[in-house]
Amino acid sequence: MAIDAAELRHAMANLAGGVNVVCCRAYDQDHAMTATAVVSVSLDPPLVLFCVAHTSRFWEAVSKTDQWTISILAEKGRSDAEWLATKGRPLDRQLDKVRHERTDAGIAVLSESLTWLECRTFSQTTAGDHDIVVGEVDRAVVKTGEQPLVYWRSRYTSLATPGSASAGNQ
Numbered sequence: 001m002a003i004d005a006a007e008l009r010h011a012m013a014n015l016a017g018g019v020n021v022v023c024c025r026a027y028d029q030d031h032a033m034t035a036t037a038v039v040s041v042s043l044d045p046p047l048v049l050f051c052v053a054h055t056s057r058f059w060e061a062v063s064k065t066d067q068w069t070i071s072i073l074a075e076k077g078r079s080d081a082e083w084l085a086t087k088g089r090p091l092d093r094q095l096d097k098v099r100h101e102r103t104d105a106g107i108a109v110l111s112e113s114l115t116w117l118e119c120r121t122f123s124q125t126t127a128g129d130h131d132i133v134v135g136e137v138d139r140a141v142v143k144t145g146e147q148p149l150v151y152w153r154s155r156y157t158s159l160a161t162p163g164s165a166s167a168g169n170q
Helices: 005-012 057-063 075-084
Strands: 020-026 029-035 038-043 046-053 067-073 100-102 108-110 113-127 130-142 149-152 155-158
Touching: 020 046, 020 057, 020 075, 020 108, 029 046, 029 057, 029 075, 046 057, 046 113, 057 130, 067 075, 067 108, 067 130, 075 149, 075 155, 108 113
Parallel strands: none
Antiparallel strands: 020 029, 020 067, 038 046, 046 130, 067 113, 100 108, 113 130, 149 155
């Protein structure tokens, strides 16, 4: 018998993940979501994926466009990640609170990132209550000198402070 959602969520909280923000433009607006379910899939062709819940506003937006970005956040991007993970935040002008720049295609990338990727949708597949969105990477911009922001045990932390109270020890 399969475990219930709460048990799975508790178990998976032990899987540390990098914190990312996926952005796209649809309906003449910016759309963004914080994501830890981002994976490198293939080098040839260059593919990455992220997962998005069917219940999120972002799912509808990314389903209507074929271009999007992933900003892999630095530790100092924590407040951006928290804001863009806030359920029910106003959609209009949501990026006004976040330092960002734009790609040539006009899609936002967060300034507090280690790396950002410009992607085009390669495939989108339903998997339970989420979609797996696979994108072909057209461009990658890598910055140096920063520590990554990490999500572990339902809290934001960094590699520089493992085991600290902010790392979610319970």
